[in-house]
Amino acid sequence: MNYWLVKTEKSAFSYDDLEKNGRTDWDGVRNYQARNNLKAMETGDLSLIYHSVNDREVVGIAKITSSFYQDPTTDDDRWVAVEMKPHQRLKKCVSLKEIKATPELENIALVKHSRLSVMPLEKEAFDKIVAMSEEG
């Protein structure tokens, strides 16, 4: 069981869209490090969904429902996708600002490696962000 965080621009694909569609191919990743993280995902893993650029907040949790397969948006076999389904919308979004202000989270890739779009999270960091979404 692994924990992840994936980034998306709300205008391109949002947590709302994921709920509306019931599932999605998490595809279009064109970065090797992010691709390697997709390849490490397993059925049943959980991933936070983060809206980058305009919103800059974690909005929900998706469940990984497949291991990786060929990215359906390209014939290039270097790139892969995984299937995700909506798992749980956060009661309250957790902003990048809040995350940066939290000492336990200052070393997560979202902060340290801001351009990486698919990143692993320690269970402790995942749980901390979920806990923050449930506070006042």
Add this chain to the structure above:
DNA sequence: GCCAACGTTGGC
């Protein structure tokens, strides 16, 4: 194999 040029991402 190096590195300059270029394109993209994403925070501010």
Add this chain to the structure above:
DNA sequence: GCCAACGTTGGC
């Protein structure tokens, strides 16, 4: 809208 950081490409 700007630009820093970073990844990729291609000439040499």
